[in-house]
Amino acid sequence: MTTAGPARDSAEVPLHNAAGDEASFSLHGAQLLSWVPRGAGEQIYLSPLSRPAAGKSARGGTPVCFPQFADRGPLPKHGFVRTAHWELVSPPLSGTEVAEARFQIDSASSGFAWEHAFCLVLVARLGPGWLELELQAANTGRSAYDFTAALHTYLATDVRAARLHGLQGCDYEDNLAGRRVQRERSPFLAVAGEVDRVYLQVPGVLRLEEGASQRRVMQQGFTDVVVWNPGPAKAAQLGDMPPQDWERMLCIEAGVIGQPVHLPPGKTWHGLQRLELG
Numbered sequence: 001m002t003t004a005g006p007a008r009d010s011a012e013v014p015l016h017n018a019a020g021d022e023a024s025f026s027l028h029g030a031q032l033l034s035w036v037p038r039g040a041g042e043q044i045y046l047s048p049l050s051r052p053a054a055g056k057s058a059r060g061g062t063p064v065c066f067p068q069f070a071d072r073g074p075l076p077k078h079g080f081v082r083t084a085h086w087e088l089v090s091p092p093l094s095g096t097e098v099a100e101a102r103f104q105i106d107s108a109s110s111g112f113a114w115e116h117a118f119c120l121v122l123v124a125r126l127g128p129g130w131l132e133l134e135l136q137a138a139n140t141g142r143s144a145y146d147f148t149a150a151l152h153t154y155l156a157t158d159v160r161a162a163r164l165h166g167l168q169g170c171d172y173e174d175n176l177a178g179r180r181v182q183r184e185r186s187p188f189l190a191v192a193g194e195v196d197r198v199y200l201q202v203p204g205v206l207r208l209e210e211g212a213s214q215r216r217v218m219q220q221g222f223t224d225v226v227v228w229n230p231g232p233a234k235a236a237q238l239g240d241m242p243p244q245d246w247e248r249m250l251c252i253e254a255g256v257i258g259q260p261v262h263l264p265p266g267k268t269w270h271g272l273q274r275l276e277l278g
Ligand SMILES: O=P(O)(O)OC[C@H]1O[C@H](O)[C@H](O)[C@@H](O)[C@@H]1O
Pocket: 070, 077, 078, 175, 196, 197, 226, 227, 228, 251, 253
């Protein structure tokens, strides 16, 4: 019997570096789908029921949320670039010490129903044991605007065994409690069910421990971190994720949410998330 896997579109962009690490992206949303450092397993969760299509992003990887995080505004949830077609800026650089691919989308060629002009570039860098995603947002119009954004990364993990360190002392908005602001008192976060929090003004380095292994999740430019897991009940409602898979993933999202970015014309904002083994 064959088991159906996630639907992968034909516009997939593979990357590999000199160390033998591999990653792959989709031009649908410029979405990271896989990261396999050499000698380690798959680090990224991608649902076997994922069916990306027009208006729908893959369930897993790293959806790019722009210019609106979640439903915090009038636009479609998480904005519109995660479900749009991006272009490769130039052929990917593969086989080098740090492999690199650049994806681009702009308001002029895409015809989004948003009154502001932008050009987004996502630069993916694959180094030995690390992967970096850098989002560049340029205001190509004549008036300033505000936006929120996130790199919505789904890490593959045994979530019951995972401990996320680095959030102690940070305030967070709890989306499961009407965005009530609370302070994180615990030295680490352990997930036993649904969690949906926006941690505000987070120090740049988090550590996800799972038994003896650990990964670091670093960010620059992004001020906030979203920690999301649907838990069993919400996972069952998603439709594109096996209900039991809530135990196999944890979203650690680099976001700029609490304080939107104000972007004057001609200016470019940069934010990056870096995932690192060890
Ligand atoms: O199902 P999606 O539209 O991809 O959103 C998935 C999740 O994204 C973020 O983490 C939000 O904080 C959650 O509230 C949301 O449920």
